[in-house]
Amino acid sequence: MPTATLPQHYTDLIALQRESGTLGSIAANISWDQETYMPAGGAGARAEQSSLLAGIIHERNTSSKLGDLLAQCEADADLSDESTPEGASLREMRRDYDLATKLPTDLVKALALAQSTAQETWKKSRANNDFPSFVDDLTKVLDLTREKGECYGYKEGGEVYDALINEYEPDTTAKEIEVVFTPLRDRLSAFIKDLTENGTAPKVDFLHRSIAVEKQHAFGQAITAQLGFDYNTGRLDTTTHPFCSGFGPGDTRMTTRYEPTNFPDAVGSTMHECGHGLYEQGLPKGGALFGTPLAAAVSLGIHESQSRMWENMVGRGKPFWNWALPVANKHFDNAFEDIDLDTFVKSMNTCTPSFIRVESDESTYNLHVMLRFELERAMINGDLAIKDLPGAWNEKFKNFLGLDVPDDTTGCLQDVHWSFGLVGYFPTYTLGNLYAAQMWETINETIPDLDAQMAKGEFGALLSWLRENIHQHGRRYSAAQLCQRATGKPLDAAPLMRHLERRVKPAYCM
Numbered sequence: 298m299p300t301a302t303l304p305q306h307y308t309d310l311i312a313l314q315r316e317s318g319t320l321g322s323i324a325a326n327i328s329w330d331q332e333t334y335m336p337a338g339g340a341g342a343r344a345e346q347s348s349l350l351a352g353i354i355h356e357r358n359t360s361s362k363l364g365d366l367l368a369q370c371e372a373d374a375d376l377s378d379e380s381t382p383e384g385a386s387l388r389e390m391r392r393d394y395d396l397a398t399k400l401p402t403d404l405v406k407a408l409a410l411a412q413s414t415a416q417e418t419w420k421k422s423r424a425n426n427d428f429p430s431f432v433d434d435l436t437k438v439l440d441l442t443r444e445k446g447e448c449y450g451y452k453e454g455g456e457v458y459d460a461l462i463n464e465y466e467p468d469t470t471a472k473e474i475e476v477v478f479t480p481l482r483d484r485l486s487a488f489i490k491d492l493t494e495n496g497t498a499p500k501v502d503f504l505h506r507s508i509a510v511e512k513q514h515a516f517g518q519a520i521t522a523q524l525g526f527d528y529n530t531g532r533l534d535t536t537t538h539p540f541c542s543g544f545g546p547g548d549t550r551m552t553t554r555y556e557p558t559n560f561p562d563a564v565g566s567t568m569h570e571c572g573h574g575l576y577e578q579g580l581p582k583g584g585a586l587f588g589t590p591l592a593a594a595v596s597l598g599i600h601e602s603q604s605r606m607w608e609n610m611v612g613r614g615k616p617f618w619n620w621a622l623p624v625a626n627k628h629f630d631n632a633f634e635d636i637d638l639d640t641f642v643k644s645m646n647t648c649t650p651s652f653i654r655v656e657s658d659e660s661t662y663n664l665h666v667m668l669r670f671e672l673e674r675a676m677i678n679g680d681l682a683i684k685d686l687p688g689a690w691n692e693k694f695k696n697f698l699g700l701d702v703p704d705d706t707t708g709c710l711q712d713v714h715w716s717f718g719l720v721g722y723f724p725t726y727t728l729g730n731l732y733a734a735q736m737w738e739t740i741n742e743t744i745p746d747l748d749a750q751m752a753k754g755e756f757g758a759l760l761s762w763l764r765e766n767i768h769q770h771g772r773r774y775s776a777a778q779l780c781q782r783a784t785g786k787p788l789d790a791a792p793l794m795r796h797l798e799r800r801v802k803p804a805y806c807m
Contacts, residue, residue, distance in 0.1 A: 318588020344413035351409035389590030496805025499643035543577030572604030579768030601729020616751035
C-alpha cells in the first residue's frame, strides 16, 4: 500500500512505535555509557535511571492505546496481508505486544535494576577472581529472569528456558537446539581430535609480539572502514567485553578491547563487532520505519551470522590478509615484515582448545557455546544451584575441551551475559555460525571472483549481497524464511563442517 494512502490508524500506530524506539535508543545509550565511559561512582544512580526508563518503555509498549490501534489495523484487510511490508510489520508488532503485556511493570523495573547492579558487581568479581561476591546478585538476576520466562509461558511439554530463547531466536526450543548441537558437538570433537593428533600445529608465537594499543586501535578503524563501516554514523570505543549497539538512525556504536601482546584478540573482536555494526547500519531505520519491526534485526542468530562471517569467513582468510597484512605492517612499524603470507594465515586458523570464548579459534568456539547452553539451561530450570556454577563449569570444560580451568576469572566469570539476564542468548552464537557458513557458500557461488576482490581490499560486492539479501528485510521474514530465501535451502550444519575442512586442515598440513 503506498505511503500516501495509509489510513490514520496505521500512521498513528507507527508514530507510537517510533516514540518507543526513541526511548529504547536512550536506554541503549546509557547502557553503552555504563560499559565505556561512566565513572564507577555513578553505578547506583545509573541503576535507578535504567530501572525508571525500563518501566516507562514497558508502560508505553503495553498501553491500551497501542493495543487498540494494533487491533484496528489488524481488522483492516488492506493492511493485514502478511505478504506486504505493513502486514509483516503488524504481525511482528502483535508478537511484541503480546509478549510485553505478559510482563508486570514492577518485574520489568526490578529486572532492570538488578541487571545494572549485577553488571557492576560482575566487573569487580571478575577482576578479583571472586565468584562468591557475585553469587547474590547473579541469583537475583536469574530468579527474576526465570520469573519473566514463567510470565511469557511456554508450550506443554516444554520448559521455562524455551520462553527465554524466544526473546532472541523466535519459535525455537531448547530441545530443538539440543537436537542440532549434540551431533555437531560429536563432529567437531572428532575433527579437533584428528587435527591435534595427526596434524602439525602452525607457528603462532609471532602473533604475540608487543604492539601498542593506540596502533591496534588505528588499524582496527582502518580495516573496518575498508569493510564498509561508516564512521560518519558510527564509532569504535573500548570496553571490558566487546559489544555493538545500534541506537537509531545515524548512530551505531562498536566497542572492542586490546592487549599489547594479544593482537589476534583485538582483530577478531573488532571485525566481529564490525559485522554487527554493518548489519545495524544496513537496517532500514530511516524515515517512518525507525521503531518498527521492519527496522530491527530478525533474530540474534541472524545478527551473529553477520559478525561471525566478517570475523571468520573474511577475517581468517588468505584473501583478506593478502590486503590487510601490508596494512598491519604499516600501522605496526613492520612488526610482521619477517612473516610470509602463508605462515601468517595458518597462524590465524589454529585449532587449539583454550579458556576464553571470545579468543577461541573457529573450530573450538562452538564447544564454548554448547557448554554455556547446558549450564544456563540447568540454572534456569533449577537443576544447578548458582553457588555450584564454578564446579559445574570446570567439570564440563574438562569434558568438552580437555583443559583444567585455573580460576573463575578465566572460567565462569569471563562473560558479561548472565549479569544482564541474557539467558537463551548463547545458543544464537552457534546458530549464527551455521547461518554464516551456509550464506558464505551461496555468496561465493554468486560472486565467483570474491577472493580476488578481497585480496585487493574490495569488499563492496560482499556487503551489497548482505544488504540486499539480509539487512534490508529487518523482521519482514523469520530467520528460517530468510535463510531459505537467501540460500535456497533450510539451515544445515554441513556447510560449517565443509568450511572448517577447507580452512583449518591446510593450516595443519593435512
